[in-house]
Amino acid sequence: xxxxxxxxxxLFGLLGWWVHVHPVLSIDVTITREFQENQTPWLKFLMEAVxxxxxxxxxxxxxxxxxxxxxxxxxxxxxxxxxxxxxVVSALINGLVKIIVDRPRPNSHLVEIIQGAGGxxxxxxxxxxxxxxxGLLFTFGIILFRGARWWRIALIAISALIVILVGPSRIYLGxxxxxxxxxxxxxxxxxxxxxxxxxxxxxERGALAPRKQLSWYRHARSWRSPLAKE
Numbered sequence: 001x002x003x004x005x006x007x008x009x010x011l012f013g014l015l016g017w018w019v020h021v022h023p024v025l026s027i028d029v030t031i032t033r034e035f036q037e038n039q040t041p042w043l044k045f046l047m048e049a050v051x052x053x054x055x056x057x058x059x060x061x062x063x064x065x066x067x068x069x070x071x072x073x074x075x076x077x078x079x080x081x082x083x084x085x086x087x088v089v090s091a092l093i094n095g096l097v098k099i100i101v102d103r104p105r106p107n108s109h110l111v112e113i114i115q116g117a118g119g120x121x122x123x124x125x126x127x128x129x130x131x132x133x134x135g136l137l138f139t140f141g142i143i144l145f146r147g148a149r150w151w152r153i154a155l156i157a158i159s160a161l162i163v164i165l166v167g168p169s170r171i172y173l174g175x176x177x178x179x180x181x182x183x184x185x186x187x188x189x190x191x192x193x194x195x196x197x198x199x200x201x202x203x204e205r206g207a208l209a210p211r212k213q214l215s216w217y218r219h220a221r222s223w224r225s226p227l228a229k230e
Contacts, residue, residue, distance in 0.1 A: 001197070008190045015183050019122050020101045024110065028177035032111040035172045047169040048115060050162065054126035055117065064133060078199065078208040079140060083133070086195045090132035090188065094125050097187070106174050113174040123184035124176045130166045131188030132195075134159040139196060 019025070053059050064087045071080035098120040105121040106113065119125075138159035145152045167185060170176040202208070 001193070005190050005193065008186055012183055012186045012190070015179060015186070016097060016101045016122060019103050019177075019179050019183075023103050025177065025179060028106075028179055029110050031178040032106065032171055032174065035168065036112050036114075036174065043172075044114065046165075047172045050165045050169040051115065051126055051173060051175075054129060054166075055115075060129060060133075067133075067137065075210040076144070077210070078203055079144070081208065082195065082199050083136060086132045086136050086192070087129065089195070090128050090191055091125075093187065093191065094123065094128045094184075097123060098125070103180070106177055108174075111174050115173040116175050121176055122180045123187060124167070124170050124180045125184075126170055126176075127167050127181055127184035128188040128191075130163055131185065131192055134162045135188070135192045136195065138163065139192075 053063065064083060068080040068083045071077070071083065101122045102120050103122040105116065105119075138156055141152055141155040141159065167181040170181050171178050
């Protein structure tokens with residue numbers, strides 16, 4: 001796994017260097033124009049809705065705190081801390097890389113700017129933050145609980161759908177180039193993988209272990225943890 005993550009970081013670094021030297025790529029322009037050919041109202045509404053969270057800091061912070069509070073209240077303290085830590089680390093790395101690469105955002109001379117934002121373009125902050133938050137919730141939905149309960153299915157399905165759609169939405173709205181989105185998925189996915197590795201290591205060592213087992217949580221899991229000792 002270390003080799004895999006190393007390769008991902010190297011490829012991400014090369015992509016960042018390339019778009020720093022060549023801020024406008026013809027393939028990026030072509031992809032955005034292809035995405036924007038369909039201007040039907042329902043598609044525009046969907047793309048704007050998917051990106052809405054990332055445009056409003058209060059909403060993004062609110063969702064992170066909500067998830068952390070819910071986990072803490074049901075005595076999943078390590079999960080609560082992990083949600084916050086994942087979001088903070090992702091935001092810090094995104095801000096640092098944006099400053100270093102300093103790539104301009106798409107402009108109206110090349111593509112249509114349906115909904116724009118300020119600041120450098122690479123990598124997409126929306127994509128990185130969504131992977132850090134919704135990607136983590138998706139994973140927790142899989143590894144923490146078992147069964148076909150509606151809330152578990154809803155958590156997994158909604159989280160996966162949002163992570164998948166946020167990338168295309170950034171391109172469609174003209175706020176990012178496709179290479180910005182690709183880079184964000186690369187670094188965001190790698191950070192999520194590292195976060196989960198650290199989380200599982202801490203969980204195996206009993207860090208912030210549940211002080212009690214609530215009945216609903218015990219029944220929701222109803223499985224033997226792969227980390228349990230024989």
